[in-house]
Amino acid sequence: MAAVNSLAPKKGIGPFISKNTTLVTFVSLAILLGLMTGGRSFEWPSVRNLMIAESVRAFAALGVGMIIITWGIDLSIGYVVCLVASVAASFAQSPDYAAALYAGKDFPLWLPFVVGIVTGGIFGLFNGVLIAFGRLPPFIATLGTMSIARGAQLIYTKAAVVGDLKDNYKAIAQGSVGPIPNLAIYVAIACFVIWVLLRHTKRGTNFYAIGGNAMAARVSGINVKRETVMVYTYAGLLYGIAGCLLAGRLGLANALTANGMELDAIAAVTVGGVSQTGGVGTMSGMIIGVLTLGIINYGMTYLGVDSYYQLLVKGFIIIAAVYFDMKKYAKRG
Amino acid sequence: MANDWGSEYVLEMIGISKSFPGVRALDDVTLRVRAGKVHALMGENGAGKSTLMKCLFGIYREDSGDVMLKGNKVNFHSAKDALEAGVSMIHQELSNVPQRSVCENIWLGREPLIKIGPMGFLNHKKMHADTVALLKSLDMDIDPSERMIALSVSKQQSCEIVKAVSYDASVVVMDEPSSSLTETETEHLFKIIRTLAAKGVAVIYISHRMSEIFEIADEVSIMRDGKMIGNYPIHEIDEDKLIKLMVGRDNTSRFPPVESTIGEVRLEVKNLTSANPRSFKDVSFVLRRGEILGIGGLVGAQRTELVESIFGLRKIGSGEIFIDGKKVEVRSPRDAIRKGMGLITEDRRGSGIFPLMSITANTAIASLGNYLNALRFLKHRKIEAETKKLNEALRTKTPTMATQIQNLSGGNQQKVLVSRWLMTLPDILIMDEPTRGIDVGAKYEIYSIMADLVANGKSVIMVSSEMPELIGMSHRVMVLCAGRHTGTLDKAEATQESVMRLAAQFEN
Numbered sequence: 001m002a003a004v005n006s007l008a009p010k011k012g013i014g015p016f017i018s019k020n021t022t023l024v025t026f027v028s029l030a031i032l033l034g035l036m037t038g039g040r041s042f043e044w045p046s047v048r049n050l051m052i053a054e055s056v057r058a059f060a061a062l063g064v065g066m067i068i069i070t071w072g073i074d075l076s077i078g079y080v081v082c083l084v085a086s087v088a089a090s091f092a093q094s095p096d097y098a099a100a101l102y103a104g105k106d107f108p109l110w111l112p113f114v115v116g117i118v119t120g121g122i123f124g125l126f127n128g129v130l131i132a133f134g135r136l137p138p139f140i141a142t143l144g145t146m147s148i149a150r151g152a153q154l155i156y157t158k159a160a161v162v163g164d165l166k167d168n169y170k171a172i173a174q175g176s177v178g179p180i181p182n183l184a185i186y187v188a189i190a191c192f193v194i195w196v197l198l199r200h201t202k203r204g205t206n207f208y209a210i211g212g213n214a215m216a217a218r219v220s221g222i223n224v225k226r227e228t229v230m231v232y233t234y235a236g237l238l239y240g241i242a243g244c245l246l247a248g249r250l251g252l253a254n255a256l257t258a259n260g261m262e263l264d265a266i267a268a269v270t271v272g273g274v275s276q277t278g279g280v281g282t283m284s285g286m287i288i289g290v291l292t293l294g295i296i297n298y299g300m301t302y303l304g305v306d307s308y309y310q311l312l313v314k315g316f317i318i319i320a321a322v323y324f325d326m327k328k329y330a331k332r333g
Numbered sequence: 334m335a336n337d338w339g340s341e342y343v344l345e346m347i348g349i350s351k352s353f354p355g356v357r358a359l360d361d362v363t364l365r366v367r368a369g370k371v372h373a374l375m376g377e378n379g380a381g382k383s384t385l386m387k388c389l390f391g392i393y394r395e396d397s398g399d400v401m402l403k404g405n406k407v408n409f410h411s412a413k414d415a416l417e418a419g420v421s422m423i424h425q426e427l428s429n430v431p432q433r434s435v436c437e438n439i440w441l442g443r444e445p446l447i448k449i450g451p452m453g454f455l456n457h458k459k460m461h462a463d464t465v466a467l468l469k470s471l472d473m474d475i476d477p478s479e480r481m482i483a484l485s486v487s488k489q490q491s492c493e494i495v496k497a498v499s500y501d502a503s504v505v506v507m508d509e510p511s512s513s514l515t516e517t518e519t520e521h522l523f524k525i526i527r528t529l530a531a532k533g534v535a536v537i538y539i540s541h542r543m544s545e546i547f548e549i550a551d552e553v554s555i556m557r558d559g560k561m562i563g564n565y566p567i568h569e570i571d572e573d574k575l576i577k578l579m580v581g582r583d584n585t586s587r588f589p590p591v592e593s594t595i596g597e598v599r600l601e602v603k604n605l606t607s608a609n610p611r612s613f614k615d616v617s618f619v620l621r622r623g624e625i626l627g628i629g630g631l632v633g634a635q636r637t638e639l640v641e642s643i644f645g646l647r648k649i650g651s652g653e654i655f656i657d658g659k660k661v662e663v664r665s666p667r668d669a670i671r672k673g674m675g676l677i678t679e680d681r682r683g684s685g686i687f688p689l690m691s692i693t694a695n696t697a698i699a700s701l702g703n704y705l706n707a708l709r710f711l712k713h714r715k716i717e718a719e720t721k722k723l724n725e726a727l728r729t730k731t732p733t734m735a736t737q738i739q740n741l742s743g744g745n746q747q748k749v750l751v752s753r754w755l756m757t758l759p760d761i762l763i764m765d766e767p768t769r770g771i772d773v774g775a776k777y778e779i780y781s782i783m784a785d786l787v788a789n790g791k792s793v794i795m796v797s798s799e800m801p802e803l804i805g806m807s808h809r810v811m812v813l814c815a816g817r818h819t820g821t822l823d824k825a826e827a828t829q830e831s832v833m834r835l836a837a838q839f840e841n
Contacts, residue, residue, distance in 0.1 A: 200710040200711050200713075201710060201711060202709070202711060205694065205697075205701055205711065206701075209687055209694075209698055212688065213683075213686065213687050215683060216685055216687055217687075217698075218646070218665075218666055219644075219666050219676060219678055219684050219685070220698045220699040220753070221666050221669075221670040221699050222667070222698075223667060277689075279687065279689050279690065
């Protein structure tokens with residue numbers, strides 16, 4: 001069943017490659033990595049590690065991916081996730097930890113999640129309102145909230161590490177169901193929800209329409225302001241989930257947690273075919289983008305490339321991905 | 334004609350052919366242009382006019398054929414190449430730096446410099462003096478130090494022409510130059526074109542507007558399906574013959590018969606005034622069931638502003654709107670759609686199509702709310718069936734329903750937009766310049782759709798700058814001038830002259 005947003009199916013290997021550049025890139029890189037590692041990267045422990053390492057980023061990527069589909073951008077991701085992780089962690093510290101933010105208190109297990117996800121959602125909502133009703137350019141609005149989140153995190157934690165989290169909290173992120181890490185399951189659920197949203201709901205189609213031509217969207221009866229607020233809020237909720245899980249996975253949160261995640265997430269979705277020109281992108285593309293960057297990281301680490309150089313490479317990847325994206329979609333002058 | 338290149342033609346494109354995968358876009362096309370003459374190039378969209386011009390300017394590389402400029406074979410690799418050789422193009426869309434002055438725009442990239450050692454400084458004085466001289470030679474009243482953005486569209490366009498002249502152009506190509514100009518401005522443009530021709534410049538004039546061709550052109554070449562169909566001195570051809578050559582069939586009747594029963598009042602607008610003090614004031618009218626109401630007027634008459642305000646896209650200052658006798662408030666296009674209205678805007682690219690989305694999505698986008706299942710998920714199958722049915726009924730030409738709309742011709746894009754609104758099942762369809770930039774064949778089909786709509790008891794408001802369609806299709810023509818309603822004419826009273834009299838009642 002072809003969806004409203006799908007493209008024409010074409011036969012043959014050439015069109016297949018050009019239509020599925022993202023997938024082809026990912027598979028080729030995976031095979032290349034497999035050859036370099038003598039097949040070790042295909043073994044379950046490696047695959048498992050990749051899934052665990054990339055899962056938190058996947059939430060951020062799904063969020064910002066949807067925002068970019070509406071022709072927006074979000075620079076606040078890293079520090080919002082950092083703030084959420086810190087807030088969530090503060091409600092999940094062991095009650096007998098003397099240096100805990102709320103020392104001696106034992107909060108229920110659901111509380112850090114609720115507080116964390118609500119925090120993320122509020123930041124998203126705030127971004128959305130600034131952009132839709134305040135008419136701020138997304139770049140500037142989220143640059144502002146980025147700094148607000150940063151400041152809030154430092155004030156809340158007094159720049160200290162929020163550590164010694166309860167085991168049952170950590171288990172939510174670190175546990176497994178059989179061989180499958182919990183984190184991968186959460187990502188799979190999120191992917192399904194986002195896929196349904198983008199492919200099978202009116203709102204998802206509205207996101208594409210707004211990114212494709214906001215004025216035409218308005219004429220077609222779409223409430224562009226409300227939908228814009230919604231996409232940033234959804235993204236904020238996803239960052240909230242990312243922050244809560246990240247704190248659990250690391251067992252702590254500090255001012256460096258999730259720093260630079262906006263770059264990772266934007267790079268991943270761009271590699272995954274979400275166009276900076278708006279109106280183009282799919283859930284599967286976003287996830288393949290995350291995994292592609294994941295195996296590039298994995299490969300560089302395997303080859304012993306210094307992490308400083310890895311940053312450099314990431315920079316070039318994002319530039320190259322946008323370059324090809326612009327070549328493909330930017331209007332010819 | 335005697336000249337130093339031994340041919341009576343300044344520009345000759347001989348036997349140009351160009352193929353794209355699956356299409357022969359140009360088939361042995363020959364175009365010869367005389368110095369000091371205005372040469373109209375006509376044809377439906379997709380006839381090959383733009384492709385031919387793109388070959389001239391090196392944007393496309395022709396497969397075979399020669400381009401001769403003043404008797405010498407030339408081969409431009411870019412528009413800049415061509416410009417430096419004296420062949421320039423005035424585009425439909427303006428290309429200037431809005432925040433810089435007229436002067437700076439004209440000399441952009443080749444500013445006169447005062448050399449001091451290795452350093453060059455702008456010679457503002459020379460730049461200014463040269464611009465003044467150029468403006469004077471073309472009899473243009475423009476302040477060279479004014480910023481581009483402060484000028485009207487027509488004056489900005491004049492500056493483009495000045496720029497072309499400053500390159501000592503011998504050939505100037507104008508692609509639909511009058512599309513955003515008022516009548517007066519168009520008149521002014523024609524004056525400039527005549528001045529250019531008098532200076533010996535050959536002008537290639539591309540336009541869809543018949544009346545202009547007969548006013549300004551000395552010669553006309555007609556293209557169809559990638560072939561050159563004919564070349565005539567303008568006095569040897571008339572409008573009907575021109576249309577016949579363009580569409581390749583007899584177009585005895587340009588408008589389909591409109592057979593409908595006019596019923597009760599469906600929409601009534603009373604003393605509507607825009608929130609924008611410079612826009613329309615105190616406009617009242619009624620629209621009946623089964624009626625096509627044409628809205629005529631010159632550019633600046635605020636017709637688009639009026640219909641967009643009724644549709645909830647712009648703010649209303651005061652006045653009332655009644656639908657089926659009930660007073661309504663239309664706060665947004667969403668509201669308007671719920672109340673049974675639809676609007677096809679005048680700017681197809683800017684506020685109509687979603688270029689990267691499929692025909693299906695472009696058709697369904699305004700009606701998705703009616704195609705949700707119990708879980709509020711989209712009923713893809715129903716949507717596909719309905720969009721397909723609508724587009725087949727309107728005979729939209731597309732490879733598949735999944736094709737991106739940007740790959741269709743203007744006329745087919747317009748049909749998709751019409752389908753979009755038909756899918757919302759409107760009682761009142763507002764069409765703002767419904768046939769702008771689409772070819773003659775597609776125009777007729779759009780007219781037929783309008784006739785069908787009113788035959789089925791719907792009502793249509795059509796804003797149009799094309800006098801023949803305004804008069805040919807409307808039951809009544811309402812005329813605006815400078816934001817005021819100057820009169821409404823019945824079909825029997827509406828003629829080019831009577832409409833024009835009302836349209837030009839006030840000084841703008």
